Amino acid sequence: MTVRRGRLERSPLSLSCDVAIVGSGAGGSMAAYELAGRGLSVVVLEEGAYHRPRQFDQREEHMLPSLFRELGGQRTDDLSLLVLSGRGVGGSTVHNTNLCKRTAPEILAHWREEFGLSGLETATLDPLFAEVESLLGVVPIRPEQLSSHNAVFKRGVEALGHAGGMLSHNRDDRCIGSGFCELGCAYDGKKNALRVLLPEAMRRGAVVVSDARVDRVVYDDRRASAVRGRLLDEHGVPRGDFEVRCEAVCLAGSAIGSASVALRSGLPDPHQQIGRHLHLHPGVAVAGRFEERVEGWRGIPQSYECTEFLDLSPGSERRAWILPSFAHPVGTATVTPGFGPRLLSAMRAYPHLGVLAAMVHDVTEGRVYLEGDRTRIAYVPGASDRAQLALGAREASRILLAAGARDVMMPGVPPATIRTEAELEEITEERFHPHDVPLTAVHPMGSMRMGTDPRSSVVDATGRLHTMDNVWVTDGSLFPTSIGTPPQLSIYTFALKVARGLELA
Numbered sequence: 001m002t003v004r005r006g007r008l009e010r011s012p013l014s015l016s017c018d019v020a021i022v023g024s025g026a027g028g029s030m031a032a033y034e035l036a037g038r039g040l041s042v043v044v045l046e047e048g049a050y051h052r053p054r055q056f057d058q059r060e061e062h063m064l065p066s067l068f069r070e071l072g073g074q075r076t077d078d079l080s081l082l083v084l085s086g087r088g089v090g091g092s093t094v095h096n097t098n099l100c101k102r103t104a105p106e107i108l109a110h111w112r113e114e115f116g117l118s119g120l121e122t123a124t125l126d127p128l129f130a131e132v133e134s135l136l137g138v139v140p141i142r143p144e145q146l147s148s149h150n151a152v153f154k155r156g157v158e159a160l161g162h163a164g165g166m167l168s169h170n171r172d173d174r175c176i177g178s179g180f181c182e183l184g185c186a187y188d189g190k191k192n193a194l195r196v197l198l199p200e201a202m203r204r205g206a207v208v209v210s211d212a213r214v215d216r217v218v219y220d221d222r223r224a225s226a227v228r229g230r231l232l233d234e235h236g237v238p239r240g241d242f243e244v245r246c247e248a249v250c251l252a253g254s255a256i257g258s259a260s261v262a263l264r265s266g267l268p269d270p271h272q273q274i275g276r277h278l279h280l281h282p283g284v285a286v287a288g289r290f291e292e293r294v295e296g297w298r299g300i301p302q303s304y305e306c307t308e309f310l311d312l313s314p315g316s317e318r319r320a321w322i323l324p325s326f327a328h329p330v331g332t333a334t335v336t337p338g339f340g341p342r343l344l345s346a347m348r349a350y351p352h353l354g355v356l357a358a359m360v361h362d363v364t365e366g367r368v369y370l371e372g373d374r375t376r377i378a379y380v381p382g383a384s385d386r387a388q389l390a391l392g393a394r395e396a397s398r399i400l401l402a403a404g405a406r407d408v409m410m411p412g413v414p415p416a417t418i419r420t421e422a423e424l425e426e427i428t429e430e431r432f433h434p435h436d437v438p439l440t441a442v443h444p445m446g447s448m449r450m451g452t453d454p455r456s457s458v459v460d461a462t463g464r465l466h467t468m469d470n471v472w473v474t475d476g477s478l479f480p481t482s483i484g485t486p487p488q489l490s491i492y493t494f495a496l497k498v499a500r501g502l503e504l505a
């Protein structure tokens with residue numbers, strides 16, 4: 001595929017099209033694929049670089065800065081929560097772990113009832129989900145593909161009689177089970193935006209420009225006429241300008257990037273909703289030390305889930321989703337307690353570790369805002385979500401012990417070592433005040449949410465801004481609430497739905 005690279009383009013770059021799409025991740029790529037397929041001229045602007053599989057060298061020190069926003073160090077404004085999301089052609093789909101789940105019926109029902117959103121009936125959405133699953137080759141992981149790490153987890157879940165099961169992924173036979181999904185796939189085994197949707201969008205006539213950061217949408221009254229921004233060099237430093245004149249704009253820069261562009265543009269927002277209602281699915285990890293060699297870095301990651309503590313109905317107090325979460329050595333070392341010889345000794349256990357994450361279907365609402373020109377994220381888990389983090393950490397630790405772990409280590413200040421029932425019961429909400437335990441989030445959503453009431457939402461059920469005639473949102477920003485499960489399939493599907501309904505006036 002031929003991506004135009006902003007770092008090599010003559011400046012100022014000037015283009016025109018029917019639809020300008022900001023961002024090339026799950027939502028942007030699907031919108032480009034669909035709109036170009038309808039015969040519209042499409043230009044996709046992507047802030048990050050264009051990487052090919054042969055460049056994914058499986059080194060954390062190279063891939064984290066290359067593929068992630070803020071070099072892999074994006075944090076909330078009080079620095080207590082690491083928010084990982086992608087930056088590059090294909091967005092976060094390049095380095096995600098390929099889990100695919102449809103939006104749960106309980107969540108869709110809540111969105112219909114609480115937010116008045118029509119068109120979200122299962123009968124309407126199921127064919128769209130099926131279409132996306134077929135396009136991206138979503139299939140369940142086969143039992144013989146279960147890695148030793150996932151098998152240890154399954155052993156613990158089954159020993160406790162908990163609900164669990166195999167997950168489905170968008171990968172195909174090119175996947176050799178290297179275990180490096182989060183650093184990009186050198187074997188091109190992921191059927192994602194980079195491999196499937198963007199090449200097909202380009203075959204259909206779409207233009208994709210990398211290293212091109214959109215700074216603002218140019219508009220007059222209710223109509224956008226262009227997007228403007230900066231061409232970036234290989235270090236992400238502005239080297240020139242661009243303008244893309246257009247009949248419509250799709251914001252698809254992720255729940256952080258899209259809100260940031262909308263705020264920077266000063267799009268009309270009489271009720272100050274843009275950037276609010278941000279959900280993140282905050283997660284905590286615990287590590288079990290086993291006598292056996294688990295070698296958690298080998299094989300397909302995240303193939304099995306525990307849903308015993310995940311009830312997605314409104315008001316639920318079981319909102320923790322537990323799954324394996326193995327980090328590569330640098331990531332593990334950064335959260336392992338101790339320095340020098342103590343850290344070295346702890347890291348010697350690396351091949352014997354089994355690591356589980358508990359991710360919370362969060363009710364906390366954060367906010368994307370601008371501080372000067374800088375995008376900031378405000379998010380502090382409330383008491384109810386801290387209790388869910390504790391529930392998740394406790395039950396994940398129990399699963400590791402049931403699987404045969406000698407002990408379980410929970411990083412934090414101070415770190416905890418858990419061997420007994422009494423020690424499990426000490427994992428309470430109190431341990432989860434900001435900075436006490438390292439928290440990570442990889443699912444930003446909801447910052448430009450859908451709804452029928454402009455006083456409490458940004459876009460309508462078709463994904464169009466209440467205040468604009470020709471600006472749509474086609475990414476995770478759309479979700480009215482947290483969805484509690486991996487979001488990419490929902491984002492691809494809602495982007496398809498929005499793009500299919502987009503009409504040029």
Ligand SMILES: Cc1cc2nc3c(=O)[nH]c(=O)nc-3n(C[C@H](O)[C@H](O)[C@H](O)COP(=O)(O)OP(=O)(O)OC[C@H]3O[C@@H](n4cnc5c(N)ncnc54)[C@H](O)[C@@H]3O)c2cc1C
Nearest residue numbers: 023025027047091092097098099214253257476486487488
């Ligand atoms: C480590 C990790 C693992 C994950 N694993 C899974 C998983 O297994 N299953 C799952 O469902 N989800 C997973 N996710 C989450 C999933 O990948 C994201 O929810 C999804 O890709 C988000 O789609 P999006 O379109 O909203 O944004 P993204 O895919 O993040 O794409 C947004 C793109 O827009 C670009 N952009 C932003 N601002 C601008 C701007 N101003 N101008 C131009 N471009 C801009 C960004 O650079 C980025 O490339 C994972 C995420 C991470 C970080």
Ligand code: SF4
Nearest residue numbers: 175176178179181185
């Ligand atoms: S596990 Fe499969 S999809 Fe993931 S990086 Fe390795 S080969 Fe690619």
